[in-house]
Amino acid sequence: MGAMPNQHEFPEVSTVWLRAFLEVARHGSFTGAGRALGWTQSAVSRQIATLEAALGGAPLFDRLPRGVRLTEAGRVLVPYAEAVAESLHDAVRELAAVREVTGGRLRFGAFATADAGLVPQALAVFRARRPRVRVTREEGLTPALLERLAAGHLDLAVVSTTGRAPLESYELHHLLDESLYVAVPAAHRLARHEGPVRLGELADADWISGSSRPEGTLLDAALRQGFRPRVAHVVGEWTAKQGYVAAGLGVALVPALAAGSVRPDVRLVPVLDEGGPARAVYAATVRGRSLSPAGEEFLGALRAAVVSVSSSPTMA
CATH class of the missing domain: 1.10.10.10 (Winged helix-like DNA-binding domain superfamily/Winged helix DNA-binding domain)
Known part of the structure; x- marks a missing residue:
């Protein structure tokens, strides 16, 4: 032996x-x-x-x-x-x-305003088609989502150009270019304004923002228009921002993806696009890393949801 x-x-x-x-x-x-x-x-x-x-x-x-x-x-x-x-x-x-996308998993992340309408619509379509795929979702700012993506914790991340995150090293699937609105209280002089306004008309206003500094936020648009906005209140959560606007404590910028969730005592006035859209929104994947069939199908659902969101009155 x-x-x-x-x-x-x-x-x-x-x-x-x-x-x-x-x-x-x-x-x-x-x-x-x-x-x-x-x-x-x-x-x-x-x-x-x-x-x-x-x-x-x-x-x-x-x-x-x-x-x-x-x-x-x-x-x-x-x-x-x-x-x-x-x-x-x-x-x-x-x-x-x-x-065959009858099983497996999908791990994705998205920034908060994409979660307001775009992502839920896409996810609803995806879950109806592929109910047996295990789905996990994370919410966060673009830089944090990209870190999670690079580390292999996410298959796909819905990100934006806000925040000046380095996007060059990722595979970017363009979803939409977002315009901006300025949220004003119902009694504000611009509440019944016809047509878009230039941000410069609000150069003397108090602003409500998620950061005390405009750099790397939506208020970058004001810097591009030649004035530095006065941030009177730093408020991170979107629902709370609306409360501050409704109380007459200032005005705030609202991306188009969040425009459908505005409370009735706040008015949205479109901002005139000068020099291009305020920000672009992408589905980001890791360059050189193949996307699973479930990920490919969810990407398709996101693109279909963009068409639906873009045809709504607030985005038209």
């Missing part, structure tokens, strides 16, 4: 050998296994001999005048070989589900 392999070694065992072993065990003969596999009896015999050598040389079958019988070593191997075969069948089934 040959020496058994070192317990710390991992024997190189072909699944073809294990398949032949299980068929021989099932049929009790090399000939019966050969018929089941479509092989010759000698081919089955060679596979079993090779498997026995790889596992240290102990015989797996007693060769009888008529057929074969499992040895003690063979009986020990049977449940492990069956577990390997079952695992491979499960893997093939799951891979087919991923390929």
Whole structure:
């Protein structure tokens, strides 16, 4: 009997050998296994001999005048070989589900205002089509989402050019260019203004923003128009910003994606696009990393949702 392999070694065992072993065990003969596999009896015999050598040389079958019988070593191997075969069948089934988008997972993230309308519409369509895909979602600012994407925690991230995040190293799938609105209280002089306004008309206003500094926020648009806005109140959450505007404490910029969720005592006045749209919105993926079939389908759902959102009155 040959020496058994070192317990710390991992024997190189072909699944073809294990398949032949299980068929021989099932049929009790090399000939019966050969018929089941479509092989010759000698081919089955060679596979079993090779498997026995790889596992240290102990015989797996007693060769009888008529057929074969499992040895003690063979009986020990049977449940492990069956577990390997079952695992491979499960893997093939799951891979087919991923390929056909009937299973698998989708991990994506989005910035807050994209979550106001664009993402829910896309996700509703995706879930209706692919209910068995496991979906996880994260919300965050673009820089944080890109970090999660690069680290492999997300498959796709809906991001924007706000925040001056470095987008160059990512694969960017353009979704839309967003215009801006300025939110004013119902009694404001611009509340019934016809047509878009220039931001310069609000150079002396108090502003409500998520940051005390306009750089890297939507208020970058004011800097481009030649004035530095006076941020009177730093308020991060969009619902709270509306409350401050409604109370007459200042005005705020609103991206088009959030325009559909404005409370009735706040008015939105379109901002005149001077020098191009305020920001672009993308679905970002990691360059060189293939997107799963589920990710590709969700990207398609996002593009379809853009058409729906863009045709709404607030975006028209």
